Amino acid sequence: MQTRRSDEEVSLPIRRDALAVWGRMMLVVAGISLLAAVLISARLLTAGEEQPVAGTEQPAVEEDTATATATVLPPGVARIGIVAGHAGYDPGAVCPDGWSEADLTKVIAQEVQELLIRKGYHVDLLEEFDTQLTDYRAQALVSIHADSCEVPGASGFKVARVTDSAIPEAEDLLVACLYQEYQAATELPRHPSSITDNMTSYHAFREIDRSTPGAIIEVGFLLGDRDLLVSRPKLVARGIAAGVVCFLEEAE
Numbered sequence: 037m038q039t040r041r042s043d044e045e046v047s048l049p050i051r052r053d054a055l056a057v058w059g060r061m062m063l064v065v066a067g068i069s070l071l072a073a074v075l076i077s078a079r080l081l082t083a084g085e086e087q088p089v090a091g092t093e094q095p096a097v098e099e100d101t102a103t104a105t106a107t108v109l110p111p112g113v114a115r116i117g118i119v120a121g122h123a124g125y126d127p128g129a130v131c132p133d134g135w136s137e138a139d140l141t142k143v144i145a146q147e148v149q150e151l152l153i154r155k156g157y158h159v160d161l162l163e164e165f166d167t168q169l170t171d172y173r174a175q176a177l178v179s180i181h182a183d184s185c186e187v188p189g190a191s192g193f194k195v196a197r198v199t200d201s202a203i204p205e206a207e208d209l210l211v212a213c214l215y216q217e218y219q220a221a222t223e224l225p226r227h228p229s230s231i232t233d234n235m236t237s238y239h240a241f242r243e244i245d246r247s248t249p250g251a252i253i254e255v256g257f258l259l260g261d262r263d264l265l266v267s268r269p270k271l272v273a274r275g276i277a278a279g280v281v282c283f284l285e286e287a288e
């Protein structure tokens with residue numbers, strides 16, 4: 037008994053302390069619950085805002101995987117393929133100071149792409165041996181190259197299509213438009229005498245779908261036309277883009 041009473045006397049203040057601690061703990065728990073509730077409801081509210089963001093990300097992912105074959109375009113949007121000559125493969129023609137055909141075609145091709153996108157077209161920027169070239173279907177394909185840096189005095193540009201064309205009328209029109217618009221923009225002379233089998237049997241012409249009109253343009257000589265090609269690449273690109281637009285409008 038003695039010990040039990042003293043136990044009760046001792047335990048009573050402890051119980052009061054325990055109650056006080058319990059009360060404080062409940063307050064803390066209530067506080068945490070309230071905070072959690074606020075956070076969860078805030079999360080639910082913002083989830084509604086996040087939905088469209090997730091929605092816009094999805095097509096971008098689809099496009100990434102689709103570009104390996106063909107991006108599906110909205111009706112009425114023309115697809116144009118622009119090959120940056122030698123890109124991803126070799127430098128092409130090289131000048132003694134190291135400046136190369138591939139350096140030039142990359143800059144011009146990007147500029148042509150930009151100009152045509154501004155006109156509302158879809159543009160696939162392609163490398164020399166791009167895997168997308170296999171059975172490539174588009175309203176037009178133009179491959180951009182430049183001539184040697186080793187022919188003193190030579191100046192001018194030229195355009196060609198594949199010799200045994202399946203669509204000669206369309207490809208002749210593409211070639212004619214590029215000749216006309218490129219000359220108008222750059223005022224370079226035509227240099228058709230230097231068209232080689234490398235142009236008329238160009239590998240990409242054999243890879244693309246036979247129904248895709250294709251042309252290859254040699255935009256000038258790296259040596260003789262260097263001033264224009266180096267200092268006015270945007271003008272060079274404008275001539276090519278205008279040639280493509282001329283073709284699309286006339287082919288309609």
Ligand SMILES: [Zn+2]
Pocket residue numbers: 121122128129137181182
């Ligand atoms: Zn080339």
